[in-house]
Amino acid sequence: MEKVLFYRCEKCGNMVVSLGEGVGAISCCGQPMNALVANSTEAAGEKHVPVAVIEGEKIEVNVGSVDHPMTVDHYIEWVALATGKKVEIINLKPGMKPKAVFTFDITEDEADEIEELGANCEGQPCTFSYDDNPAxxxxxxxxxxxxxxxxAEI
Ligand SMILES: [Fe+2]
Structure with a gap:
C-alpha cells in the first residue's frame, strides 16, 4: 500500500482506514474526520512506539520497549501492520498484553485450514503469503x- 491513513471521528470514536492517495473528504457524525498523525518520538515514546521482532514466519509486535498500560481507562486499542500487500489490524482489550502477532508467511497447515473454511479469494490462491522481498x-x-x-518501521 502506497499510503495508509487512519481516520477517527472525534464525536463517536469510529475509525476508518484509507488505502491510497485519495483526497476525498471522509465524514462521520456530520463532521469531517481528520487523518491521525503518527508519533514516533516523544518523551512517552518508550511506552508507545511499537517494537517489532521477526521470528521466522511471525512478526511479534510489543507496544513499547516498556509495556504500555492495558487498563480500562488507558490501553492500546489496536495494533496494525501495513506492507506493500496488506493491512492487518489486531484489536486488543484492557487486561490483555500490549502485544500482537502477525503472520509473515503462512504454513501449509494454515493454508489447509483456510481451504477447509472455504475462503473465497475471488479466483486467486488464498495464500496471503509474502513473496516479495521480506526487506x-x-x-x-x-x-x-x-x-x-x-x-515504527521495520
Ligand atoms: Fe498511552
Whole structure:
C-alpha cells in the first residue's frame, strides 16, 4: 500500500482506514474526520512506539520497549501492520498484553485450514503469503485510546 491513513471521528470514536492517495473528504457524525498523525518520538515514546521482532514466519509486535498500560481507562486499542500487500489490524482489550502477532508467511497447515473454511479469494490462491522481498518496508502502528497513533518501521 502506497499510503495508509487512519481516520477517527472525534464525536463517536469510529475509525476508518484509507488505502491510497485519495483526497476525498471522509465524514462521520456530520463532521469531517481528520487523518491521525503518527508519533514516533516523544518523551512517552518508550511506552508507545511499537517494537517489532521477526521470528521466522511471525512478526511479534510489543507496544513499547516498556509495556504500555492495558487498563480500562488507558490501553492500546489496536495494533496494525501495513506492507506493500496488506493491512492487518489486531484489536486488543484492557487486561490483555500490549502485544500482537502477525503472520509473515503462512504454513501449509494454515493454508489447509483456510481451504477447509472455504475462503473465497475471488479466483486467486488464498495464500496471503509474502513473496516479495521480506526487506520491503513494513510499518507497524499502535493506537492508544489517550495518546493516539504511534508508528515504527521495520
Ligand atoms: Fe498511552
Amino acid at each position: 520491503e518496508k513494513i510499518d507497524v502502528y499502535a493506537y492508544c485510546n489517550i495518546h493516539g497513533l504511534w508508528k
